[in-house]
Amino acid sequence: MSDSVDTVLSPSRSARWMKPDRIKELTLVGIITASVLVFSLLIDNYLSGRFFNRITTSVVIVAILAAAQTLVLITRNIDLSVGSIVGVAAYLTGDFLGANNWAGPLIAVLVAMLIGAVFGSFNGVLVAYGRVPAIIVTLGTLALFRTMLSLYAGGQNITADSLPDWVLELNRVTVVSIGGLDLRLVFLIAILVFVVLQWALARLRSGRRLYAIGSNPEAAKQAGLPEQRLVFWTFVGSGALAGLAGFMFLARIGTISATAGAGLELESVAAAVVGGVSIFGGSGTMVGALLGATLIETLELSLVRVPQVSEFWRDALLGILILAGVLLDFTLHKRLGRRLTAAARTDAGGSPPTTIGARRRAGKGSSDA
Amino acid sequence: MRDWAARHRWETVLGGILLATIVVNATLSPFFLGFGNFINLFWLSIEKIIVVVAMTFVIINGEIDLSVASVMGFSAAVMASAFAGGDIPFAVAIVLGLLAGAAAGLAQGFLIARVGLPSLVVTLAGLIGFRGAARVLLEDRSVGDFPEWFDRLGQQPLIGSIPLALIIFFSLLAVAWIILERGTFGRKVYVIGNSADVARYSGVGVSSVKLRIFVASGLAAGLAGVLFAARLGSVRGSLGEFFELDIITMVLLGGVSIFGGSGSMLGVALAMFTVLSIRNGLGLANVDGIIQTGVVGLLLIGSVLVPNLLEGIQSRRPAPEP
Numbered sequence: 001m002s003d004s005v006d007t008v009l010s011p012s013r014s015a016r017w018m019k020p021d022r023i024k025e026l027t028l029v030g031i032i033t034a035s036v037l038v039f040s041l042l043i044d045n046y047l048s049g050r051f052f053n054r055i056t057t058s059v060v061i062v063a064i065l066a067a068a069q070t071l072v073l074i075t076r077n078i079d080l081s082v083g084s085i086v087g088v089a090a091y092l093t094g095d096f097l098g099a100n101n102w103a104g105p106l107i108a109v110l111v112a113m114l115i116g117a118v119f120g121s122f123n124g125v126l127v128a129y130g131r132v133p134a135i136i137v138t139l140g141t142l143a144l145f146r147t148m149l150s151l152y153a154g155g156q157n158i159t160a161d162s163l164p165d166w167v168l169e170l171n172r173v174t175v176v177s178i179g180g181l182d183l184r185l186v187f188l189i190a191i192l193v194f195v196v197l198q199w200a201l202a203r204l205r206s207g208r209r210l211y212a213i214g215s216n217p218e219a220a221k222q223a224g225l226p227e228q229r230l231v232f233w234t235f236v237g238s239g240a241l242a243g244l245a246g247f248m249f250l251a252r253i254g255t256i257s258a259t260a261g262a263g264l265e266l267e268s269v270a271a272a273v274v275g276g277v278s279i280f281g282g283s284g285t286m287v288g289a290l291l292g293a294t295l296i297e298t299l300e301l302s303l304v305r306v307p308q309v310s311e312f313w314r315d316a317l318l319g320i321l322i323l324a325g326v327l328l329d330f331t332l333h334k335r336l337g338r339r340l341t342a343a344a345r346t347d348a349g350g351s352p353p354t355t356i357g358a359r360r361r362a363g364k365g366s367s368d369a
Numbered sequence: 370m371r372d373w374a375a376r377h378r379w380e381t382v383l384g385g386i387l388l389a390t391i392v393v394n395a396t397l398s399p400f401f402l403g404f405g406n407f408i409n410l411f412w413l414s415i416e417k418i419i420v421v422v423a424m425t426f427v428i429i430n431g432e433i434d435l436s437v438a439s440v441m442g443f444s445a446a447v448m449a450s451a452f453a454g455g456d457i458p459f460a461v462a463i464v465l466g467l468l469a470g471a472a473a474g475l476a477q478g479f480l481i482a483r484v485g486l487p488s489l490v491v492t493l494a495g496l497i498g499f500r501g502a503a504r505v506l507l508e509d510r511s512v513g514d515f516p517e518w519f520d521r522l523g524q525q526p527l528i529g530s531i532p533l534a535l536i537i538f539f540s541l542l543a544v545a546w547i548i549l550e551r552g553t554f555g556r557k558v559y560v561i562g563n564s565a566d567v568a569r570y571s572g573v574g575v576s577s578v579k580l581r582i583f584v585a586s587g588l589a590a591g592l593a594g595v596l597f598a599a600r601l602g603s604v605r606g607s608l609g610e611f612f613e614l615d616i617i618t619m620v621l622l623g624g625v626s627i628f629g630g631s632g633s634m635l636g637v638a639l640a641m642f643t644v645l646s647i648r649n650g651l652g653l654a655n656v657d658g659i660i661q662t663g664v665v666g667l668l669l670i671g672s673v674l675v676p677n678l679l680e681g682i683q684s685r686r687p688a689p690e691p
């Protein structure tokens with residue numbers, strides 16, 4: 001988004017209620033509601049407490065990864081290695097818990113996040129200080145981390161019976177139960193993560209600075225922002241969140257092989273992009289990412305229950321969904337952008353984004369019809 | 370000679386790496402330098418390097434195509450399911466497979482070039498979507514029993530000891546080289562990659578060039594998918610999965626800038642040969658495939674990091690003469 005520096009750095013003063021982000025989020029809520037309604041017509045017994053519980057527990061992993069991806073995307077970077085970090089963290093944490101049965105949940109989570117952060121910092125150093133484009137670094141580490149894991153694993157799996165009992169019961173721990181709707185612990189942890197991150201991005205100075213960097217890296221550097229340090233830390237944060245997701249993966253699946261978590265990187269990008277996080281950087285919210293993850297998870301879990309749809313349609317529909325999300329975002333963005341520019345008379349759009357292969361064409365699209 | 374090396378620094382470095390790889394491989398294994406191994410080395414990855422040729426255009430043009438491996442699978446699946454449906458001659462099924470690849474490229478190219486969506490997102494959706502489409506077509510079946518002539522084309526040498534796929538690849542490479550570095554179309558590709566805005570103001574038909582490149586990329590992926598089906602003798606929905614990493618790595622290792630606008634066919638050709646030699650050498654030394662993948666990942670990062678570091682060192686020295 002090409003906000004003026006004022007709006008970017010002091011959000012409280014811009015009291016415009018209907019900001020583009022809010023509109024995107026409301027649209028998503030609308031789409032989620034509409035699709036739930038459609039599915040409830042197609043599937044018997046769809047609107048049950050059990051289904052709510054299933055979605056809320058299974059969305060957790062993708063949602064946390066979407067948060068990680070959002071953090072990085074906002075700064076106009078990308079992290080394609082999160083799936084591999086999930087695998088590494090899940091495996092190593094499982095290994096650790098197998099050897100140290102005394103360790104409790106808190107220690108396990110910290111271990112997983114630490115492992116993730118270490119791997120993330122490797123990405124961060126290369127992107128921020130090595131000046132290697134994030135897509136190259138993380139495409140490389142996607143392979144590299146996976147290789148390291150399979151060398152370490154040597155064909156051995158982490159098995160469920162080597163883990164302490166509490167790990168596998170974690171997914172079923174319910175904090176409160178309202179009617180048939182259980183609020184599970186893992187879901188509440190994910191929500192907590194989102195609340196903290198949303199607050200940090202919207203209110204903290206470093207959070208706002210991430211948007212400034214993503215909107216215009218050159219300008220951010222000129223303005224004296226510690227661009228390299230911040231980018232480095234977003235990759236560490238992304239890694240740590242992927243580590244947390246790895247722990248949740250371990251708790252859900254129990255049996256971890258060297259290929260665990262492969263492909264999650266694409267789902268995380270998909271969730272963030274559907275949630276309105278711009279691939280050009282500088283725009284997107286944690287709320288949006290959570291809604292994007294929820295929408296994708298709802299569709300995936302619901303489609304397999306529609307009798308007319310074969311399970312093989314899953315990926316094809318997911319691809320179409322991402323495209324639809326991007327098209328919608330693009331159209332909204334353009335219209336609102338134009339209106340806001342006219343209203344604010346700021347220097348919006350002065351710097352065409354030069355993200356890898358992603359140069360938006362300057363106002364000649366056909367989407368304004 | 371020294372002039373050439375100064376102007377083509379990256380190609381020179383690559384040539385050095387390649388030479389070192391060849392020497393190491395030749396000392397490690399007596400089989401490496403044989404003509405048979407040379408054919409083998411290309412043949413085993415021929416589908417990837419066919420796509421690499423097209424991907425070079427895409428990336429120099431400032432875009433990316435993450436969907437190629439899925440389009441390979443999709444085209445092969447279209448061909449296989451048309452064949453399994455019966456009633457039509459197999460040649461028609463092949464044409465349908467190729468058309469499916471071109472259509473996939475056209476659809477994505479339209480969204481990128483005409484609508485203006487970022488290629489990273491469009492082709493990410495393509496990566497997931499076309500793989501999904503291949504699975505929709507074939508479900509979890511494996512379709513094989515193709516006509517004998519098709520399998521023979523894929524699995525046996527055509528002229529002397531050279532198989533059809535190698536002939537296709539080398540002619541494609543030659544044609545692409547000429548188009549990219551000798552023709553006006555090639556100049557346009559570079560100009561657009563440097564700055565699409567400048568190109569537009571200079572009257573270059575940016576979106577038609579981009580569209581054609583994506584169609585070519587889809588068609589190349591389709592061709593690779595069909596050839597891969599011939600070499601394997603059967604098609605599954607997962608055909609070609611995860612090839613995109615190797616393909617993009619080879620292009621970037623060849624010195625093509627991920628931001629577009631620079632790179633050469635010679636560099637990419639050297640990079641292909643280097644990656645294939647490394648994989649082949651590691652294979653001859655009985656190193657596991659997953660480690661080979663890790664090595665390729667390291668190479669990818671190194672191919673950008675090392676020049677960056679060198680530049681950093683050089684800029685600290687007083688510059689002698691530009």
